[in-house]
Amino acid sequence: xxxxxxxxxxxxxxxxxxxxxxxxxxxxxxxxxxxxxxxxxxxxxxxxxxxxxxxxxxxxxxxxxxxxxxxxxxxxxxxxxxxxxxxxxxxxxxxxxxxxxxxxxxxxxxxxxxxxxxxxxxxxxxxxxxxxxxxxxxxxxxxxxxxxxxxxxxxxxxxxxxxxxxxxxxxxxxxxxxxxxxxxxxxxxxxxxxxxxxxxxxxxxxxxxxxxxxxxxxxxxxxxxxxxxxxxxxxxxxxxxxxxxxxxxxxxxxxxxxxxxxxxxxxxxxxxxxxxxxxxxxxxxxxxxxxxxxxxxxxxxxxxxxxxxxxxxxxxxxxxxxxxxxxxxxx
Numbered sequence: 001x002x003x004x005x006x007x008x009x010x011x012x013x014x015x016x017x018x019x020x021x022x023x024x025x026x027x028x029x030x031x032x033x034x035x036x037x038x039x040x041x042x043x044x045x046x047x048x049x050x051x052x053x054x055x056x057x058x059x060x061x062x063x064x065x066x067x068x069x070x071x072x073x074x075x076x077x078x079x080x081x082x083x084x085x086x087x088x089x090x091x092x093x094x095x096x097x098x099x100x101x102x103x104x105x106x107x108x109x110x111x112x113x114x115x116x117x118x119x120x121x122x123x124x125x126x127x128x129x130x131x132x133x134x135x136x137x138x139x140x141x142x143x144x145x146x147x148x149x150x151x152x153x154x155x156x157x158x159x160x161x162x163x164x165x166x167x168x169x170x171x172x173x174x175x176x177x178x179x180x181x182x183x184x185x186x187x188x189x190x191x192x193x194x195x196x197x198x199x200x201x202x203x204x205x206x207x208x209x210x211x212x213x214x215x216x217x218x219x220x221x222x223x224x225x226x227x228x229x230x231x232x233x234x235x236x237x238x239x240x241x242x243x244x245x246x247x248x249x250x251x252x253x254x255x256x257x258x259x260x261x262x263x264x265x266x267x268x269x270x271x272x273x274x275x276x277x278x279x280x281x282x283x284x285x286x287x288x289x290x291x292x293x294x295x296x297x298x299x300x301x302x303x304x305x306x307x308x309x310x311x312x313x314x315x316x317x318x319x320x321x322x323x324x325x326x327x328x329x330x331x
Contacts, residue, residue, distance in 0.1 A: 104186045293313060
């Protein structure tokens with residue numbers, strides 16, 4: 001069931017009449033206040049590029065474990081290869097969960113600027129050089145191009161969010177000059193055994209950052225989102241779209257006006273003793289690590305004062321990362 005989450009053509013925000021533009025903004029406002037997830041079309045990312053990234057990613061994950069393990073980056077769980085069941089998604093909400101039935105590959109800032117912003121103070125250790133596998137050949141060029149496209153789409157979405165919050169359209173631009181976004185290629189391998197109790201592909205959790213840009217494959221009834229009424233609904237692939245959800249930090253920034261929703265990836269049904277694999281291409285979007293997250297203008301009132309103390313994006317990520325994944329915050 002995906003009907004409760006609307007498909008919004010953000011191309012109309014970029015190029016159409018003022019009436020169409022504000023129609024998009026109103027749809028975004030309503031959806032983020034009520035659900036926290038939306039599905040976008042008109043994003044401008046080519047299907048050819050998505051297909052290249054998908055093909056290269058699956059080819060890498062099909063390599064033997066000992067070959068993939070050469071690309072583990074010790075101490076940095078969002079760089080390089082993360083082996084099957086190396087993290088526990090949702091551990092903070094359910095301590096009984098076992099290691100998640102997934103493996104992944106993490107990439108961060110591509111064009112590293114070794115300056116005072118990235119190599120001193122709160123930036124030290126956050127901007128880590130990427131490691132790319134030697135095969136397949138298209139893995140590095142495809143993911144580099146895709147990461148750049150996600151940066152463009154991230155900036156577009158933040159412009160749309162600014163207008164939806166009655167802020168100047170360029171309000172967030174100064175906070176997006178050096179965001180430490182993470183591209184995580186998440187593979188849920190095919191299973192030839194029934195999962196044990198507490199074993200999930202990803203337990204119920206919220207994302208910690210500003211927003212997430214998610215591309216899913218056509219495996220049905222995998223991603224579930226919890227509505228404000230407490231109902232769990234499936235979010236399946238709509239061709240030519242991305243799934244967008246806001247994270248805890250954006251909800252905090254809006255003084256809880258917008259919703260950071262619980263979601264999970266459930267185990268697939270077994271057919272003839274096996275379950276299909278699944279691939280998600282996930283971009284976790286941030287703002288500059290030194291951005292102070294304080295209640296945004298217009299998100300508080302005398303009857304609804306700010307609920308949170310100011311905090312930098314870096315400090316918030318450091319505090320929340322381990323709670324979600326059951327890992328130390330290496331970045």
